[in-house]
Amino acid sequence: MRVVQASIGDSRNYLADNEDLAALKTEIVRACAVGGAFVDVRLSGDRVLSVLITTTTPVSFEERDVEEEEFLDDEISENGRLHFDGDYWVE
Secondary structure, three states: OEEEEEEEOOEEEEEOOOOOHHHHHHHHHHHHHOOOEEEEEEEOOOEEEEEEEOOOOOEEEEEEEOOHHHOOOOOOOOOOOOOOOOOOOOO
16 A cells, blocks of 8 residues: 655645645645645545645655555554654554
8 A cells, every 4th residue: 555644844644545646746836836825735534734835845745655454544543553743653
């Protein structure tokens, strides 16, 4: 299973499975081109992060393959493997 972690400013979050990464990148570039704009980013756990993107906002995406059972698309993890504060695996 491929997951994408977005780092925007000081925030690190997993993108929702249905988030179109190419479209999101285009929207971020467009926001920079107009001098700044809010961009909605769909995150795992049915959350949306609305971020003010400017030319000085640091943005990066990390794509990685993980075993499906290692990644829980749920904020309340019974086994504690996923932290939404940016730390991946906290066993």
